[in-house]
Amino acid sequence: MAAPDFWTQPEKSQKLMQDRKRLEQALANDERLRGLTDDLDTLFELAREGEDVSGDIEREMKSYADFIERVETAMLLSGENDARSAIVTIHPGAGGTESQDWAEMLLRMYLRWAERHELKTVITDRLEGEGAGIKSVTFEVNGENAYGLLQSEIGVHRLVRISPFDANARRHTSFASVFVYPQVDDEIKIDIKQDDIRIDTFRSSGAGGQHVNMTDSAVRITHFPTRIVVQCQNERSQHKNRDSAFKQLRARLYEYELEKKREETRKTEDSKLDINFGSQIRNYVLAPYRLVKDLRSRLAMGDVDRVLEGDLDGLIHAFLVWRKTGKTAGDGQPGGEDTE
Numbered sequence: 001m002a003a004p005d006f007w008t009q010p011e012k013s014q015k016l017m018q019d020r021k022r023l024e025q026a027l028a029n030d031e032r033l034r035g036l037t038d039d040l041d042t043l044f045e046l047a048r049e050g051e052d053v054s055g056d057i058e059r060e061m062k063s064y065a066d067f068i069e070r071v072e073t074a075m076l077l078s079g080e081n082d083a084r085s086a087i088v089t090i091h092p093g094a095g096g097t098e099s100q101d102w103a104e105m106l107l108r109m110y111l112r113w114a115e116r117h118e119l120k121t122v123i124t125d126r127l128e129g130e131g132a133g134i135k136s137v138t139f140e141v142n143g144e145n146a147y148g149l150l151q152s153e154i155g156v157h158r159l160v161r162i163s164p165f166d167a168n169a170r171r172h173t174s175f176a177s178v179f180v181y182p183q184v185d186d187e188i189k190i191d192i193k194q195d196d197i198r199i200d201t202f203r204s205s206g207a208g209g210q211h212v213n214m215t216d217s218a219v220r221i222t223h224f225p226t227r228i229v230v231q232c233q234n235e236r237s238q239h240k241n242r243d244s245a246f247k248q249l250r251a252r253l254y255e256y257e258l259e260k261k262r263e264e265t266r267k268t269e270d271s272k273l274d275i276n277f278g279s280q281i282r283n284y285v286l287a288p289y290r291l292v293k294d295l296r297s298r299l300a301m302g303d304v305d306r307v308l309e310g311d312l313d314g315l316i317h318a319f320l321v322w323r324k325t326g327k328t329a330g331d332g333q334p335g336g337e338d339t340e
Contacts, residue, residue, distance in 0.1 A: 021144075029071050036064045069317050074145065076320040081182035082148025086141045087251045092133065093156070093175030100133025102159045102174040105308060107137050110153070112310025119143035124232045124244050132165070138230075138248065140183065147182040152312075152319035154180050155281030162287045171287055175280065181251040190250045197249075198222045199242070204233040219245045228252045282315070284308070297322040299329035 043057045077083065090106050092099035114121045120142040127135040141150060156177050163172040184190060201216040218233030219241040230248040232241040284304060285291045292307045293300040297318035301307060307315070318329045 032067060033071070036060065036067060040064060069313070073149070073313070073317045073320060076317075076324055077145050077148035079148060079151075082151075083145055084147045084185075085143060085183040086147040086150045087138065087181045087183055087248055088141060088150060088153075089136065089138045089179045090134070091136050091177050091179075092129075093177065095172070095174050097129065097132050097165050098163060098172050099174045099176055100129030100135060101165070102133070102157075103135075103137070103176040104129070104133040105159070106157060106176055106178065107134065107139070109308050109310055109312070110141070110150075111139075113312045114141050114143075114146075114310075116310050117143070117149075119146055122234070124234050124248065125230075126234070138232075142183075147180065149316050150180045152316045153178045156279055158280040158283050160283070160285045160287065181248075181255045183247065184250045184254045190253050192223070192246075192249065192253070196224050198224070201238060217241060221245045221249050223249060223253065226253065226256055228256065294318060294329075297329050 040057070040060050043053050043060060046053050047057065088110060090103050092103040111121055121139055122142070123137060123139040125136070125138040127137070129135050156175055159174045159176075161172065161174075162169050166172065198221070200220045200222070202218050202220065203216055204218040215236075215238075217236055217238045218231065219238060220229065220231035222229050228249065230245050230252060232244040232248065235241045235244065281296060282292065282294045284307070285293075286304060290304045291300055291302055292304050292315070294315055297315070299315060299318035301314065303311075322328055
C-alpha cells in the first residue's frame, strides 16, 4: 500500500483496502473475545472468594453472548455475494391503504436497522400511497455484508393488527413483499445491449422542490428480454438518475442470471421462497397478542416494537443458522413447515 502507484488502479486498491479492513476486524474480534473472557474469569474468581458479583456476571455474560452472536453471524456469511452492498425493493400486497402503510412500516424498520449498523442508505425510487403509506420503494443499503444479512428478508411479510384506518377498530391482516439484490461492481461485466432497452424520462412525483417536479428528471429503463423495469427519481439531475437506474438494472440482471443457474442445477437457495401472498416468511402480530415469528427459523420474539424499530439481528442470525444447518430456534432440530 505504500507503493507510489498503489492508487493508480482504484478498483484493485479498493479491494485490497476492503481485505485489509476484514483482517483488522478479525484481529479486533479476537482481542475483544480475549478481553471478555478475562473479565468473566476475574468475576468468577471473585465469586468463589465470596464477593457478591452476580449482577456483574449477568451483565458480562449478556455482553459475551451478544458478541459471540455477532461474530457467528459474520462467519455464516460465506456466499459469493454476501459481502456486497444491497438493493432492496418493497411492494405492498392487496388491501390498499392497509398494505401500503405496512410497506412504509417495513421501510422504516430497514432504515433503522441500517442506521444501527452504520450502513448508508439511499432511497432511489418511492411511489407514495393514496392517503397513507407507499405503493412501492427501492433503496440502496451500502456497506459490507449488507446483501448477506438482508437475504433473510426476502419474501412476504404478514402483519396482523387493529387497523388505525378502520373506524370500527377491527383487526386486519396486511401483506408486503421484500426483494433484495446484490449490488454489482465494475469487475463483473453485465452486457446490456442498447437494442434491448428503452429509456424513458418523466417528471418526478416525490418530494424535492419545484425543480424536481417541473422537469423530466426521472428515468425509467425497460429491459425487453427479461421484462425487468427499473426507475429512479430521487435526484434532481437526469444524469444521476440514469446512472442509478443502470446500477439497479445491472444488479437485477446479475441476480436474474444467478437464478437461472440455480434452476439449471436445481440448487435454488432456501431463502428464495415463492413471492406470493399466503407464503409469508414472517408474521408480525400486534393484536390480539404481540409476537414476531419467523416461519423458517421458528424464532419467536415478544418485543414487536423493538423489531419494528430495526432490531433485526436476532432474526437475521437465526435465519443464517437455519440456512446453514437446518436447525431451528424452537428445538434445534431440522424443521418442517410452520403454518402459523
